[in-house]
Amino acid sequence: MGQLIGYECPNCNYEFDKFDGYGFVSVLETYHCSRCMELVDVLVGIRGKKFTEEMALEHNKRYPLEKENFFKCPNCRVKKTLSPWNLQTKPCPKCQTKMNQNGKIGNWD
Ligand SMILES: [Zn+2]
Numbered sequence: 001m002g003q004l005i006g007y008e009c010p011n012c013n014y015e016f017d018k019f020d021g022y023g024f025v026s027v028l029e030t031y032h033c034s035r036c037m038e039l040v041d042v043l044v045g046i047r048g049k050k051f052t053e054e055m056a057l058e059h060n061k062r063y064p065l066e067k068e069n070f071f072k073c074p075n076c077r078v079k080k081t082l083s084p085w086n087l088q089t090k091p092c093p094k095c096q097t098k099m100n101q102n103g104k105i106g107n108w109d
C-alpha cells in the first residue's frame with residue numbers, strides 16, 4: 001500500500017498530494033515537470049514492482065492493451081521535461097519556496 005502526503009507552499013499556497021510508494025496496481029514517484037510547472041505523480045512501475053526504462057518498454061510491447069505511460073508527465077505526456085523532485089529542499093514548482101506538509105495524510109492502493 002502506498003502513502004499519500006499533502007504538501008503546501010507557505011508562499012504561494014500551491015498544493016500537491018504526493019502519492020508515494022507501492023500501490024496494488026501502480027508504483028508512483030514524484031517528479032517536477034518543467035513544462036507544466038507542476039509536481040506530478042509519475043508511474044514508474046506496476047503491481048508492486050519498480051521498472052527500469054527497458055522493463056517499461058518490454059511491458060508495453062507484451063501487453064499492448066494495457067499500455068501505460070511510464071516515466072511520463074500525466075498532464076502533458078512528455079518524458080523529457082521531468083526531473084525528480086528534490087526531497088531535501090522540497091521546492092515549490094511555482095516559486096521555489098520549500099513546501100511543508102499540510103497535515104493531509106492517507107493511504108492509497
Ligand atoms: Zn510557491
Ligand SMILES: [Zn+2]
Binds near residue numbers: 073075
Ligand atoms: Zn507536464
